[in-house]
Amino acid sequence: MAADVRGYFINWWKNICSMVQNVxxxxxxxxxxxxxxxxxRKSYPKQFWPLLxxxxxxxETALRGRAAGxxxxxxxxxxxHRFIVAEQLRDAGIHKAKIVLEPVGRNSAPAIAAAAFMVAEQDPDAILWIMAADAAITDETALQHSLKDALKAAEAGRIVTFGMKPTRPETGYGYIEAGAELAGVQGxxxxxxxxxKPxxxxxxxxxxxxxxxxxxxxxxxxxxxxxxETEQFEPRIYETVGQSVRNRHTDMDFERLEEESFSAAPDISVDYAIAERTKLAAVxxxxxxxxxxxxxxxxxxLTPKDAEGNATFGDVFLDDARNCYVRSDGIIATVAGVDDLIVVVTPDAVMVSHRDRAQDVKHMVNRLAQAGRKEAVAHNRCYRPWGFYESLIQADRFQVKRIVVEPGAKLSLQKHFHRAExxxxxxxxxxxxxDEDLVMVRENESIYLPLGCVHRLENPGKIPLTLIEVQSGPYLGEDDIVRIEDVYARS
Amino acid sequence: MAADVRGYFINWWKNICSMVQNVxxxxxxxxxxxxxxxxxRKSYPKQFWPLLxxxxxxxETALRGRAAGxxxxxxxxxxxHRFIVAEQLRDAGIHKAKIVLEPVGRNSAPAIAAAAFMVAEQDPDAILWIMAADAAITDETALQHSLKDALKAAEAGRIVTFGMKPTRPETGYGYIEAGAELAGVQGxxxxxxxxxKPxxxxxxxxxxxxxxxxxxxxxxxxxxxxxxETEQFEPRIYETVGQSVRNRHTDMDFERLEEESFSAAPDISVDYAIAERTKLAAVxxxxxxxxxxxxxxxxxxLTPKDAEGNATFGDVFLDDARNCYVRSDGIIATVAGVDDLIVVVTPDAVMVSHRDRAQDVKHMVNRLAQAGRKEAVAHNRCYRPWGFYESLIQADRFQVKRIVVEPGAKLSLQKHFHRAExxxxxxxxxxxxxDEDLVMVRENESIYLPLGCVHRLENPGKIPLTLIEVQSGPYLGEDDIVRIEDVYARS
Structure with missing residues (x-):
């Protein structure tokens, strides 16, 4: 950080330090x-990936709030997604987030109302900074300016939006037309x-x-x-979401909204429900x-590019390519003699598209989903509260998995009817x-679990446990599992 | 086969049946x-793949000779490549091929001379049909016509080439200019x-x-x-290759040319050595x-295409693509909104190139080779005389492989200094x-091979043996192997 920017930031910090405790x-x-x-993908969407x-x-989103104090x-x-959220926040050093679980998706208005009810329980004058988990902000200094302006208006009772000066005639965003400057609130x-969206x-x-x-x-x-404003314009949301918050229950570190009342909330965005109707809107x-x-x-x-306009990530080789985005999270990707192409490689799928057609990727995902392809919605690596597993090979009568268990975590007590492990x-x-035994298995040791035996895997140690599981049997589906006991309350 | 084509073929067959025994x-x-x-790739080049x-x-090449009788x-x-050749010919029902092993590569003139010497040992008047293993021929009926014409000229002592009527101004092929028709040999x-190449x-x-x-x-x-003609124009090839054939030795089903003399043969193509010099050339x-x-x-x-000009193979989804070749021998490949693209996916690499730049793939391979990437020359699946193995995952201190052993085959007696299995x-x-034990291990059973133990794997059965090998240790390179005994005479 340059010295003048740092100086500015310190001043700004002093200015608002008294106000920010309730944002x-x-x-x-x-x-x-x-x-x-x-x-x-649905099972692990973009907010959970390091893209920038x-x-x-x-x-990045959560740390932006912390940086502002x-x-x-x-x-x-x-x-x-609750375990993914909890782990990623923990990894980022954010240990006191309140993680609220939607029993069903009901768009942004009910979700925001739920947050507002919960914050208002402590302090109705607390200011909410509402944002998506998966957006990018490239100029944090400019953001601090805008937040400072917004804070004054919000303190004065306004619902403040943030409008970006357009850099192109974008059809993928909605627009806000600004009017007169607020009296006494510069900016x-x-x-x-x-x-x-025009x-x-x-x-x-x-x-x-x-x-x-x-x-x-x-x-x-x-x-x-x-x-x-919610009560005025969307009384049904106010009523149902209010009830789901009052009837919520705490499940480990999570706040679980009551399903019956939350499900009854109208499915509507905050723009339609509040922003476009309220007289308190400011920008x-x-x-x-x-x-x-x-x-x-x-x-x-958004990504830094080479002299030919290419942005690359991972194990990528280019030859005579221009203005391409090439990314591999898996095997080597080579791209030659092309312009304006997007090439994305994951461990189980390859996607190639013209940059101008990048918006149409969702059509391809729909087609894959219709064809019953699991790649449309789920990754090969499956995250669980205790760690993750991934299939290394699957054949008719055997499957090999890598299983990683976090220190202190344990899988459910379970048995299978169709496979030995x-x-x-x-x-x-x-x-x-x-069954009746408790066996410690060290690195470079193995254990056999015959078909039908009751078993549980646990990592009692201080470093991750990695094991290779070889399944053998005539049916190897994930649904051949009877959970007898589970610390994560899964059925 | 249409009836008239079949009729034609039977006539043709009768015509030449007396001649063909010595082709x-x-x-x-x-x-x-x-x-x-x-x-x-070098370890498994294109002649060993089902491409068409x-x-x-x-x-296909070998069966073309059989179809002609x-x-x-x-x-x-x-x-x-000897075990791959042997197995692929066996698979195609060709059990009596003579497989001749070049100790070193010396271009086509010495290779053909070696074949000529070996055939001439039995019958110097036998006619050689010399061809590459990796070319395509799409019209077998037209080929039969041409072979019939060529046979007459070869019987008359000519060295006959086959010239294709050009369908485009190709710069990747050499050309032959035809002169007058041979007296008494129509066509x-x-x-x-x-x-x-122009x-x-x-x-x-x-x-x-x-x-x-x-x-x-x-x-x-x-x-x-x-x-x-070889003796006249390339006496050094005649001499060295002749000696390497006389001194050859038989290694299982293979004829192994003597290395010392064969290595001394000039590295020269049959075109330069013979075809362009001989007065016997015909076309x-x-x-x-x-x-x-x-x-x-x-x-x-060469590949059949859909209405938009796309040729696809394997697990491929297209959307609004035109004139593309898209192939996956591995994970799903989706391609959208592009023209004239080549996308090829294998289990360990993705290649994307404009169709007009397809010739430049070899430059990319050179770059990968210079970067020390094994993907440039070898596949993840490694074929061996006894079957194959492939790595499923490789990490710092462990590796998992799938190993498939053909019925009756056995690996070498070996040991490792740095890994247990x-x-x-x-x-x-x-x-x-x-070590001293001989243990039968059945499906869904396992065995542990501690570091340093002398071991051998064998398939005594009638169906392929598949096993999952989990290696554990600080060094997992293929070169940590001491072969104590090997039925395939490998060091």
Whole structure:
């Protein structure tokens, strides 16, 4: 950080230090991100991948709030992703996040209302900084400017949006037309109107206008103000979500919203439900390099490139390529004699597309899903509360898996009706329950689990346990499992 | 086969049946085929892959000789490929091929001379049909026509080449200019001259000419005639190769040429050594769809295509693609919104190239080789005389392999200094030597081989033995092996 920037930051910090204790980042982790397939999939969507740095998008998002000195975040996510969220936040050094589980997906208005209810229980005047888990911001200094402006307006009871000065006639974003500057709040403007994602001609017109800004979908508003507007414009959301919050229960480190009432909430975005209706809307024009990373092309745009305009990641060799995005999270990828191409390789899929057609990746994902292909939604590596497993080879009568168990974690007590298992420990130490016995299995030792035996795998040690599992039997589906006991409360 | 074609074939068969007993196909299996990387590699080049049908190219080549009623072939190959050649011919039902091993590669003239010497030992008047193992011929009926014409000229003592009517101004082939028709041999012409691979302008000129034909590199000539011309034009080849054939020794099913004398032979092609010098050259113009499959683009050209001009193979999904060749021998490949692209996926590499740049694949292979990447020359699956193995995962202190042993085969008696091995049998039955013991290991049983123990794996059964090997230790290189005894005479 340059000295003048650091000096600026310290001043800014002093200015707002008294105010920031009651700003709570609300991180919405709801998207399934099929537009960045095959990296991003329903089972492990794009917010959980390191796409722009060595941190994942949700980590970058959460750390942005910490850098501003705000409170620990509230993260609202799909129940299926809870262990991923918890581990990624822990990895980023964020230990006191509140992780709220949606029993079903109901779009952004109910999710935000749930966060607002929970924050308001402590302090209705606390300010929510609402944002998606999977967006990029490239200019943190500019962001700090905008946050400072937004804070004043939110303190004054406004629902503040952040509008980005357009750099191209983008058809993939909604727009905000700014009106007059707020009286007494420099840098913040009235909202004249919200404009939905435009067609190309309209986008060009908006791009030319001085007043029209991209709608970043971020909000700054007091929890109480947000709830009041929700009550006025969407009383059904106010009622159902309020009830699901009051009836929530705590499941380990997670806050689980009550399913019955939350399911009854209307499925509606915060833009339609509140932003476009409220008279309290305001907008802070900003230039902090926000992007929703809505396609591989957008990611290419955000990534540093070589002299020929190529952005690469992983085990990639290029020859006479220009303006390409080439990424491998698996085997070597070589690309030669092409322009404007996207090539993405994961351990189980290859995707090649013209950059101009990057938006259409989701159509391909739909086709794969219709064809019943698991690659459409799930990765080969499956994350579990205790670690992960991945299939190394699957054949008619055998399967080999790598299983990694985190220190202190244990799998469920289980049995199988159609397969025997050979476990070879290749790293760490395993404690294995096998029927009546408890056996310690060390590195370079193995144990045999005959068909039907009741068994459990546990890592009693201080380093990850890695084992190779060789399954043998006529049926090897994941559903051949009877869970007799599970510390993670899975059925 | 249509009835008229069948009728024609039967007549043709009757016509030449008396002559064909002494035609011996000579199949040159010398190329390393880097232009079809990543499928074709030095360790397993393109002649061993099924690229145009469910048969491999060398199988198609060998079966073409059988379809014409010729003798069993002589195959000249790299010693490293001997077990692949033997198994692929066996698979194709060709059990009496003579497989001749070159101790070193010395280009086509010495290889052909070796075949000629060996055939001439039995019958100097036998006719050699000399051809590469890795070319395509799409019109077998037209080929039969041309062979019939060539046979007459070869019987008359000529060295007959096969010239293809050009379909484009190809710069990748040499050309033959045909002269006057041979007296008394209809359909066969004198050779005016051989023309080397031309530049583009020259190629256009040759393409326009009525007399210029692509040089297919196939020959038809009596063994004795071929040797006489070799003796006259390349006495050093005649002398050295003659000696290496006389001093050859038989190694299992293989004829191994003597290394010292063969190594002394000049490295020179049959075109330079004989064809362009002899006064006996003749040419049969043919249109039987010959191609040397010199690039992925050429393979695209030879492969049936969909309405949009796409040729696909394996687990491939296309969306709005045109004139592409997309092949996967591994994970799913999706290609969208592109034209004229080649996408090839193997279990360990992805290659994307513009079709117009398909010839440049070899540059990429050179770069990978310079970077020390094993993918440049070897596949993940390694074929051995006893079967094959492939690495499923390799980490710092462990590796997992799948090992398949053919019925009756056995690995060497060996030991390792840096790794222990766990073997889990998942198919078939293993007989395992472990120090003093001989242990039978059945499906769903395992055995442990501690570091330093002397061991051997054998398949005593009637079906392939499949086992999963888990290696554990600080060094897992293939070179940590001491072979104490080996039925395949490997050091």
């Amino acid at each position: 709570v980042p609300v991180i919405l982790s709801g998207g399934s991100g099929s537009r960045l397939w095959p990296v991003s 740095s060595d941190k994942t998008l949700i980590q 705000f409170a620990d975040p509230v993260v609202i996510c799909n129940s299926e 913040v403007y009235e909202v004249s109107r919200f404009i939905e 067609q190309a001609a309209k986008a060009e017109e908006l791009f030319q206008s001085e007043k029209c800004l991209w709608n970043s979908g971020m909000f700054f508003a007091k929890a109480g103000v947000f709830l009041k 802070v024009p900003g230039n902090f390099g926000w992007s929703d990373i809505g396609s591989w092309d957008a990611l290419w745009d 050979h476990w070879v420990v290749v790293g760490g130490t395993a404690m294995v329950t096998r | 011996v196909p000579v199949i040159l299996s010398g190329g390393s085929g880097s232009r079809l990387w990543p499928v074709s 049908s469910d048969k491999t190219l060398i199988q 010729f003798a069993d072939p002589v195959v000249i190959c790299n010693s490293e 066969v012409y004198e050779v005016s001259r051989f023309i080397e 530049q583009a302008a020259k190629a256009e000129e040759l393409f326009q000419s009525e007399k210029c034909l692509w040089n297919s590199g196939m020959f038809f000539a009596k063994a004795g005639v071929f040797l006489k 049969v113009p043919g249109n039987f769809g010959w191609s040397d499959i010199g690039s992925w683009d050429a393979l695209w050209d 766990h073997w889990v049998v998942v198919g078939g039955t293993a007989m395992v030597t472990r």
